[in-house]
Amino acid sequence: MKKLPPLFVGHEVYRRAAYGSHHPLAIPRVETATDLCRALGWLGGGEFRLSPRASEEQLHAFHTPRYVRALREAAERGAVDAQVRERHAIGTMENPLFPGVFERAATSVGGSIRAAELALEGRVAFHPAGGTHHGRPDRASGFCYFNDPVFAIRTLLEGGLERVLYADLDAHHGDGVQDAFAQDERVHTVSIHEQGRWPYTGAAHDVGAGRARNLPVPPGFNDSELEWLLEAVLLPLGRRSAPQAVVVTCGADALAGDPLSKMALSNVALWHAVERLCALAPAAVVLGGGGYNPWTLARYWAGLWGRLSGRSVPAQLPEGARALLAPLSCDLIDEEDVRPAWRNTLADAMNRGPVRKEIHELA
Numbered sequence: 003m004k005k006l007p008p009l010f011v012g013h014e015v016y017r018r019a020a021y022g023s024h025h026p027l028a029i030p031r032v033e034t035a036t037d038l039c040r041a042l043g044w045l046g047g048g049e050f051r052l053s054p055r056a057s058e059e060q061l062h063a064f065h066t067p068r069y070v071r072a073l074r075e076a077a078e079r080g081a082v083d084a085q086v087r088e089r090h091a092i093g094t095m096e097n098p099l100f101p102g103v104f105e106r107a108a109t110s111v112g113g114s115i116r117a118a119e120l121a122l123e124g125r126v127a128f129h130p131a132g133g134t135h136h137g138r139p140d141r142a143s144g145f146c147y148f149n150d151p152v153f154a155i156r157t158l159l160e161g162g163l164e165r166v167l168y169a170d171l172d173a174h175h176g177d178g179v180q181d182a183f184a185q186d187e188r189v190h191t192v193s194i195h196e197q198g199r200w201p202y203t204g205a206a207h208d209v210g211a212g213r214a215r216n217l218p219v220p221p222g223f224n225d226s227e228l229e230w231l232l233e234a235v236l237l238p239l240g241r242r243s244a245p246q247a248v249v250v251t252c253g254a255d256a257l258a259g260d261p262l263s264k265m266a267l268s269n270v271a272l273w274h275a276v277e278r279l280c281a282l283a284p285a286a287v288v289l290g291g292g293g294y295n296p297w298t299l300a301r302y303w304a305g306l307w308g309r310l311s312g313r314s315v316p317a318q319l320p321e322g323a324r325a326l327l328a329p330l331s332c333d334l335i336d337e338e339d340v341r342p343a344w345r346n347t348l349a350d351a352m353n354r355g356p357v358r359k360e361i362h363e364l365a
């Protein structure tokens with residue numbers, strides 16, 4: 003079992019405005035989750051570690067020097083020419099240029115490297131600004147400029163580990179990570195994601211080069227179904243691969259209430275799943291990911307840190323924490339659809355339901 007207490011890896015760079023004004027990620031995310039933890043008294047006693055920024059040389063371990071240079075230069079200029087946009091998918095609606103984009107993306111990679119180094123000491127390291135699982139060696143993809151989970155896994159392997167399990171609980175297929183390690187016998191990947199959703203990969207029959215497992219789930223995927231897949235597929239797979247470390251991507255778009263996907267999980271079910279996955283190995287890196295509802299995202303990730311660090315989640319949030327959630331807003335969510343519980347509580351009501359035939363067929 004893990005010997006050392008969990009640590010939280012973060013950085014102030016995530017407080018800076020990002021993604022322009024009309025992008026689904028142009029909402030408060032990591033900073034609100036971090037502030038919620040502080041408001042609850044959950045970040046004391048040296049539990050916070052500052053994320054370094056990955057150097058360009060470090061980035062070249064996965065990304066091509068040409069792409070890294072192109073993103074840095076485009077960020078400096080605030081513009082790209084058509085050829086660069088075409089080749090590297092930057093300066094697009096999906097992956098826009100904005101002030102600080104290079105620094106922010108490189109800090110996310112640095113944070114995942116640091117989280118993996120801390121995990122190698124025998125602990126859980128939580129890095130909510132990580133989870134950019136769609137990034138490709140030579141191009142941005144799906145709002146991801148680099149691929150920080152790849153760097154977390156690489157750091158674990160460079161630390162001497164021979165068996166790493168990557169579990170992706172984001173609503174979208176963890177395509178960039180699966181492909182990055184398809185030929186590496188040391189890494190198993192498993193992804194639960196909503197079927198029929200971008201990037202349209204990760205079908206049930208897709209096993210990569212033999213060590214990938216994909217579990218595309220139907221809309222409305224509920225807590226009972228997650229629990230069932232955990233017991234029937236994820237934990238047995240984890241035990242068989244006997245990982246020395248696990249890396250978990252915890253996109254908040256798998257929660258009920260996310261405007262870009264239709265999964266229906268409670269944060270309580272996800273906290274439980276992440277804890278069970280982390281318990282498979284003596285070292286664990288827990289990353290963020292997608293998530294486009296600022297209330298449910300902040301509550302999920304703050305509560306996840308609370309659970310990982312052994313705190314008990316209060317039934318009602320104290321005034322200081324509610325004051326962080328009250329002023330949030332989101333272009334993609336109508337004011338009348340904002341549930342009062344999103345502003346006053348941390349733990350969702352469980353969303354149990356039938357385990358449908360499609361879920362049974364995945365096992």
Ligand SMILES: [Zn+2]
Nearest residue numbers: 172173174292
């Ligand atoms: Zn996602």
